[in-house]
Amino acid sequence: MYSNKSFQRRQRQQVAESRSEEKFSRSLVRLNAQSLLDSSGNNTTTKNVNSDVVIVVMEGRGSCEGHIGIALHDTCFPEIHLCEFVDSREYTTLKTMINVHEAFDIVIQNGNEERGSTKLLGEALMTAFPEASLQSISSKYFNSERGERQLQSLMNAEVSTVSEGCLRRTLALGALAVLLKYIHETRCVFFRVKSLRIKEMGVNDTCMIDFVSWESLEIVDADDASKARKFQMKQKRTLMSVLNHTVTTNGYRLLRSSVLQPSTDVYLIQSRQEAIEELIGKPQLKDKLRRTLSRAHELDRVIAMCIQTSTSWTVRESEAKINQIIKLMHTLKVIQGIRTLLHSAKMKSNILIEKTEFLKDPRFDQIMNILVEKVDDSLLDGKKNSLHLQNTKCYAIRHFVAVQLDLARQTYEEIIRNVEETGAREIAEYFHGNSSVRLSFSQSRGFHYTFVTRQAESVTIPRYFLDVFRNRTTVTFNSRKVIAYNDRLEQVVAEMFLASDVIVCDMIEEMQPMIPVLYYAMDALSSIDFLCGLATYSDLRDTCKPTFGPSFSISQGRHPILDWDDSEKTITNDTCLTRDRRFGIITGPNMAGKSTYLKQTAQLAIMAQIGCFIPANYASLPIFNRIFSRMGHNDELIRNKSAFASEMSDAAAIVQYADKNSLVVLDELARSTSTEEGIAITYAICEKVLKLQSYTFLATHFLDIAALANYSNAIDNYHFLPQTDENSTKKHKLLRGQYRGPLYGFELVELSTIPDEVIEHAQSLATELRANVEDTERDYDSERRRIKVYMNHRFRECAEYFMDTHGEKWKEEKEAIDKMKALRKYLVDELAKIDSQEQMCQ
Structure with a gap:
């Protein structure tokens, strides 16, 4: 008082x-x-x-x-x-x-x-x-x-x-x-x-990817982002959809955040790799875990119910609490099953051992004892119709726990019997016992009649009945007596929910000291689902476990999305960037594969940093703190930006914030302005990025940019050949060196309605311009220095690999000797090729 x-x-x-x-x-x-x-x-x-x-x-x-x-x-x-x-x-x-x-x-x-x-x-x-x-x-x-x-x-x-x-x-x-x-x-x-x-939250322990790059690099799109829960899509259009094999909402949420912000913690990445490798080696365990996890309910709403208090007390909120308590009890049984599976499998990976220990917490049993004492979940495995689902909540609290609740249940059962008797009597009286007419129940309408017939539009319903709705094959209607029973039933159900809510609130109060263990369970289930999903992808495709080091080296890498669509037809390509040769310029005609290759390198880097295996034969990558991209742009009318302004805005962010731990992919930079300005801007930006020491790939149609390799040992030239029958064995294959092939862009022009004389004149001008570019004097000494620097790195990389594999006596291994001989032969051949080209020019 x-x-x-x-x-x-x-x-x-x-x-x-x-x-x-x-x-x-x-x-x-x-x-x-x-x-x-x-x-x-x-x-x-x-x-x-x-x-x-x-x-x-x-x-x-x-x-x-x-x-x-x-x-x-x-x-x-x-x-x-x-x-x-x-x-x-x-x-x-x-x-x-x-x-x-x-x-x-x-x-x-x-x-x-x-x-x-x-x-x-x-x-x-x-x-x-x-x-x-x-x-x-x-x-x-x-x-x-x-x-x-x-x-x-x-x-x-x-x-x-x-x-x-x-x-x-x-x-x-x-x-x-x-x-x-x-x-x-x-x-x-x-x-x-x-x-x-x-x-x-920290911003230093994750790799930042600009959200504009999510769609341009095909990481995630609007359809993926709008899904609160994962669904298997028929067409895999993004990296997220390819990797998504999760079976829970929180597992999907963890996958999405990991893909959009990959980890930079090497220990965490390697722990995930160990767990994925172990799950791949135990396919039966992985499948059992996924099946068990698919039966679990999400604990986030359960915990929210336990920690939140509302100023209102409504029947709807009471019903939601009862529903969450039932889901909690069911999920605790799932946790017991997962705990048994992991314990019997004797897992060796640290992350799975850690999650298993979380699930062994005795507080799970304490919560289960509180629930078992007052909650009855025996109706969960019954029918799945609307009336059964309502009965599941009405009878969720055991009998003899609350007198008021038991009295309300007796009234509820009496009303159900009365409405069933009334339904049978009215069907017999007005439809002469027609088996196509039955008494149905739905959450929105309560009890009502359903007449199943192929002549729904023309069948006659007696005027005694109300609320007639005709569908394609059914007619639904009701009577005054059944509607009156529905009103009484709704009141009784509300009384039952409110009486049950008192018991539920008491259980929540009793569980308060044990709530932290539900957070651990939520994290453990989402992590296990996340790892099982990545293991499923890695097992379904020919993948390898990437390692981490200073070089960006991938052998026989495949584009993840194309590889998922058709692995047999997917073209493999190598990737090689090192600290000494960290800038790759890619030239070649349209539709040769330049943009696809850039997206492939970025996607493989993201997959490696979330702990997933990647589609390649071998991979060693740096840990990137940021990934920048400048892909194709169109005018942004809403933001009052032209295509050129948009790409310069992206380029400005790159030259300001990229560093030696960044991956930069640039596709046709400065293409939306004049040729002279485009070449000058691209040249200047490339020089700036070279000073930043970022790992960079640039795809361009400006052949003049390839001349940068004459002035920097950090640059390598690559090219794709045009797609013709003559090059059928090299379609979409990345080749070393600058593109010096014919001008195949005119084949696309000839398919249009441009007059022939215009096309012929354009071809003659293009041939003249190409001749002027090819007359540029080559710096053969620079080319020799570059190939020596590159091979020096390859020798050192191979030596480190064989030393780790075979120990100090690696020089005596036949595999190491053969590899070193092959590298030496390649060096000698490349130097001889440069010498012969220099002699021919003289």
């Missing part, structure tokens, strides 16, 4: 809180659409299709200018992510993170628009995400001290990954304060004390 003063004080606090909430709602301003408030002053926030994920962004000012703090939460997922990082003026990292997490409900701070920083951020996000819900809120709500208090109050220390340094990240903490307030205002959700998992 409250005293008079304490009661008044509590009333004042409630009034103050309600005013604060009203002020917060009114402070929200939508930047890319109408105001959040309608004419009556009510909050009219509309949920975007993908707006279950909320992200709050706080931008630093003054001495912290350029720093970004974010707090991110998926309302269907029981955790919050915090991150603080330094970003470019184009907000490249922020845009990528928003796309990775599909966080399209965005809140930023509004402040002094004249300063320009907030306005610049808002415009950048509106341009990048025109369909997202973008809102701003007053800067006073970005209170880092309040965010720190809430973090320490809500965070479960056992499952959270928040370092001491995170408490000093004022931008991320300020964003957290607004995020929690925003979720409460718009979703009416609170979190229990010490129940929430808060994770600190």
Whole structure:
């Protein structure tokens, strides 16, 4: 009982809180659409299709200018992510993170628009995400001290990954304060004390890939991104769809985040490789794990139910809680099965041993004991019709647990019997016992009649019946008596759900100390599913386990998407970039395979860094921190950008942020401007990238660019031959050297309606221009230096390989001797070829 003063004080606090909430709602301003408030002053926030994920962004000012703090939460997922990082003026990292997490409900701070920083951020996000819900809120709500208090109050220390340094990240903490307030205002959700998992995201332990490159490199497309759950697609169009063999939603989510942001942690990558290799060696275990995982329900919604409290108490929420408790009990049985499978298999890989230990936690049995005492899941394995599904929830709580619930069940059973008797009587009276008429049940209509007939449009229904709906082969209708029973049944079911909800809430309270183990289970199941999916892909195709080192060397590599479509017809190509020869220029005619090869190299690098085996005979790759691409562009009318402006924007990001740990793929750079300007710009950008020491492939039609190899030993020239019958054995094969073949682009021109005299004149001009380029004096000394540097690296690479394989006595091995002889012969032949070409020119 409250005293008079304490009661008044509590009333004042409630009034103050309600005013604060009203002020917060009114402070929200939508930047890319109408105001959040309608004419009556009510909050009219509309949920975007993908707006279950909320992200709050706080931008630093003054001495912290350029720093970004974010707090991110998926309302269907029981955790919050915090991150603080330094970003470019184009907000490249922020845009990528928003796309990775599909966080399209965005809140930023509004402040002094004249300063320009907030306005610049808002415009950048509106341009990048025109369909997202973008809102701003007053800067006073970005209170880092309040965010720190809430973090320490809500965070479960056992499952959270928040370092001491995170408490000093004022931008991320300020964003957290607004995020929690925003979720409460718009979703009416609170979190229990010490129940929430808060994770600190890092940007240095993942490989950043610009989100524009996701589609241009065929990593993921809009169809993949829009699927909350994986489905096997008939046509594999992207890397994500090729690798997707997961059977759970969280497994798919882990795969997607790994593909879009590959790991740079060598230990994690190698641990995944060991697990995949072990699963490939035990195909029966892998198949059993996948079958067992497919029966598991997602624990994220179960945990969300356990850690969230709502201000409302409705029949719908009570039904959802009962449903989640049933799913939890079923998933705990699946966990027992997976734990038994992994334990009996005696796994050796560290990551699978770690996940097995998580699943052995005794708290799983404690939760199961709590559930078994009050929950009855015996109806789960019965029929799957609508009435049975409703009965599963109505009888989820055991008998004799709650008197009110048992009384409601008796009434429920009586109504069911009465409606069945009424149905049988009315069918016999009006349809003379016709077996095509039956009493049915659905969640939307309750009990009703269904008449199955091929003459649904013309069959006569007695006027006694109501709500007649005709479909192609069925007619549905109802009677007044059955409708009356449906109304009574709905009331009784609501009473049963509310009575069951009391028992469920008691069980949730009892399980609170054991909630962290459900986080471990969620992570373990998603990781096992992720690894089984990669092992399935690696086993279905001819793949190899990549190693990691300073060179980018792939033997007989295949494009993952083409290889999945038809492995027998897929052309294999080698890749060789080293620290000494890190820049490859690829020339050749149209449709020869230049762009496909660039996508292949990027996709293979991504696959290697997520721990997957790759389609090749041998592979050794560096660990890339960033992957840049500049592929084909068209005009962007919405953003008021021409094709040339778009590709220069991409090129600007490359020359500013690429480094020696970056992979850069450039396709026909500066093609949307004049030839002179295009060659000059391409030349200048290539020289800059050479200084950055990035691993680079450039595909171009500008043959003049190939002359760069005369001035740098770091450049190698490659080419593809035109697709003719004469070159049938070398179709789409990457060959060393500059392209010096005929001008086969004119074959495509001849297929058009351009007059013959125009084509002949163009051919004569092209031949003259080609002759001028070929007259350029070759630097034979540079070519000799390049081949010596290249072969020196090959000798060193082979020596290291044989030393690791055979030990100190590797020089005595016949395989090593033969390989070294072959390399020496290749060096001698190449030098002799250069000498003969020089003599012919003289």
